[in-house]
Amino acid sequence: MTAKKSAANGKTANGKAATARTTTGKAAGKTAPAEIHIAQNPEADELLGRSPLAALVGMLLDQQVPMEWAFTGPYTIAERLGRDDLDAHEIAAYDPEAFTELFKTKPAVHRYPGSMAQRVQQLCQYLVDEYDGDATALWSEVEDGKELLARLKALPGYGEQKAKIFTAVLGKRYGVTPKGWREAAGSYGDKDSYRSAADITGPESLAKVRAFKQEAKAAAKAAKAAK
Template identity: 60%
Template sequence: MTLTLPIDSEANYLINRDPLALLIGMVLDQQVPMEKAFSSPWVLSQRLGHDLDARELAAYDPEQLLALFARPPALHRFPKAMAARVQEVCRVLVDRYDGDPARLWADVTDGRELLGRIAELPGFGKQKAQIFLALLGKRFDVRPEGWREAAGGYGDADAYRSVADVVDDESLRRVREYKQQAKVAAKAKAAG
């Protein structure tokens, strides 16, 4: 099963065939709609004129990369911060995984190890790491022993909590409802 978002078919195709595009989509998936986050890797590849490459992005001139992110329509609500974050993630991929994002999840012994690897990426706190782990397990058959447990509630088979659970318009609606309910609950808790 693959990830299917209501975005351009070429953008969907890219995030399903290119591990770096998928990872960049996850990096960008904050403070923007998930459709924007996961379509931006395709837009970035179009602006570069070729497929995404972690080595190239890691070594890219930061100001030129920012220009690619900021050009209208901007790839993210915060193009400067996200261009820098994508570059930082790509540098980790080059330093630790020879520039191959799929090696991030290759040869892990269990879900805990994979969660730890993901959580070491710049900008990936526990929740984001668990969501990406669930996304890999549910949509890309990356399922080391204990992956569901390591992903926490995001790994539940019948969950509708994150991008990992989106396969069609109905599941997207259910994920949005869950997120809205979570926001309301958080506000109520903060209010006290």
């Protein structure tokens, strides 16, 4: 068993990896469910608040679709699986074609259901291989924000920017605050900012984040045109 796996030894009664547990490591966060409003859907946000894996999957899906759509995805997946939470072992072992169909069923989980279904399965397989399927183990034993960011960047489907945003999500919304987490998150870790999913606490902040994204996109487009 690897060092990563040894930090992820929580199991449910049926032998599957626990989807929620008390964090006792160096980056221990809140043990109670977090209050999340990213999906702007009570049931979806409730799942995000109590399920680390749902939060990771929602962040993975957050590309080329509105944030609300992306972060509602984990709830939609769980509902179609007939579960009240996501389980990395189950998803990793799921028949790929059937899992893709689950994504394609209207309303679709994502604008690109085929590729994103594959990425979600790859993410879950990585968690099974490296952390015994326990998403919480990603951050429960990290020394600092730098290590947290490195672990997130290693996830399938997570690049530099997505890893920084999720570092900020963990710090601002879930109470996972290892030393240096704001620095690791870059500008996404700034206080009183409206840059990403990490800053959404309701409809008003969602509108501000959306406006920031639109302005940033317009600025990038203008800069490219000026070259």
